[in-house]
Amino acid sequence: MAWIYLLIASVFEVVFALATNATHGFTVLGPSLLTAGAAAGGIFFLSLALKSLDVGVGYTVWTGIGSVGTVILGSVIFHEAMNVWKVLAFVLIIGGVLGLKLADKFTKSAATV
Known part of the structure; x- marks a missing residue:
């Protein structure tokens, strides 16, 4: 369940970032209300996810998914430039997120043995 909570938190993180761009300095x-609500929902x-995930894993995955989602949707919604370097960075971030998830799984299964 912790990973589902983390995915929900990551969606809130993306909404938070995109809505912040639309606040025009909170004017x-x-x-502005969406930004505040999304920040609260994400946290x-x-x-909830950090009740059973290590903070280093949970926070890193949360920000990683939030970063990738924000860049992808920022390019779609706000027509921000996309280039090969951004795509390469996405691949690295996604690889890191998957690696942390696997590391967490192996750590938990080793602890039960």
Whole structure:
């Protein structure tokens, strides 16, 4: 269940970042309220995930998924430039996230042996 909470927290993180861009310095009410709500939701679900995940793993995965999602959706929604270096960085971040998930799984299974 912790990984599901972490995925939900990551979605909130992406919404938070994208909505922050639309606040125009917190001068537009709707996106400003969405930003605050998304930040609260992300932190809440991250805290649930961290009940059973190591903080280093949980936080890194949360920010990694949030970063990749924000760049991808930022390029779609706000027409931000996409290039080969960004794609390479995504691959590295995703590889790191998968590596941390596997490391967490192996750590937990080794502890039960």
